Every structure is written in structure tokens, then in C-alpha cells.
Amino acid sequence: MRLRREQRTPDATGPLPLPKGMTAPLGCDAVAVPARFGPLIVPRLPRVGCVYADEAHWWWIVPSDSDYALPWPSPTHYAPGAPIPEAARLINRPDGTVPYTPPIPLYLALCRVTGTTPDWSRPISA
Numbered sequence: 001m002r003l004r005r006e007q008r009t010p011d012a013t014g015p016l017p018l019p020k021g022m023t024a025p026l027g028c029d030a031v032a033v034p035a036r037f038g039p040l041i042v043p044r045l046p047r048v049g050c051v052y053a054d055e056a057h058w059w060w061i062v063p064s065d066s067d068y069a070l071p072w073p074s075p076t077h078y079a080p081g082a083p084i085p086e087a088a089r090l091i092n093r094p095d096g097t098v099p100y101t102p103p104i105p106l107y108l109a110l111c112r113v114t115g116t117t118p119d120w121s122r123p124i125s126a
Helices: 035-044 103-114
Strands: 029-034 051-053 057-062 077-080 089-092
Touching: 029 035, 029 103, 035 051, 035 057, 035 103, 057 103
Parallel strands: none
Antiparallel strands: 029 057, 029 077, 051 057, 051 089
């Protein structure tokens, strides 16, 4: 769960370069996922937004503050402001004008492939 904004990724290029014709009315954050999980996640999503990839990670673009009260499962990394590394290249461009992958289906897909119980499904201790 986010308590404060994290520092930017050291090798980030700066503001996210969105594909031509796309807008980000809800701002942009990114969820970095180890590259080995990328192909396992795609078929589990109702919509795949912009995805950038380098050799080590796939970076899924989500609306800003998609980490509010939601701890993303390890080994993912939530990156406010979508600081995409310079080496990353766009590997998926969705139809339409918004770059987002829906964050809740992405979260659930990540929980599934990492074997993590979704945070709201965990027992409450008294």
C-alpha cells in the first residue's frame, strides 16, 4: 500500500512518451512485471493497454493512483509517473486513444500468476 510517492526509476527517460494520438486523461503510472510473466498475463486481461518491454520487465500503463490502498504482489514494482527505462520499447498499442490496462484485472492476473492471494481475500485478524 502506498503511503508516499516512490522515487523515479534511475534509468527512466522522463515523462512517458505516449504513442501518437493517445491521451492520458487520468494520468499515468506503470506496473513493472518480470518479463517471464508477461505472456502469462495477456490472455487473462479483458483489455491490454500500452505495454513497454525491455529484457527484464514488461511495463503496463495504468491510471495514476492505481496503487491506492492496494499492495501490488511481489515481484512486481509499482512506478508512479510511469518512469519507463530508456531501453524499453512499446510492444503493445491498444486501439483507441487511451493507454490504460484496467488495473483491477491486471492486479488479479498478477496475483494468479505469482500465486499471491488478493489483498482483500486475506483473513482479518482480530
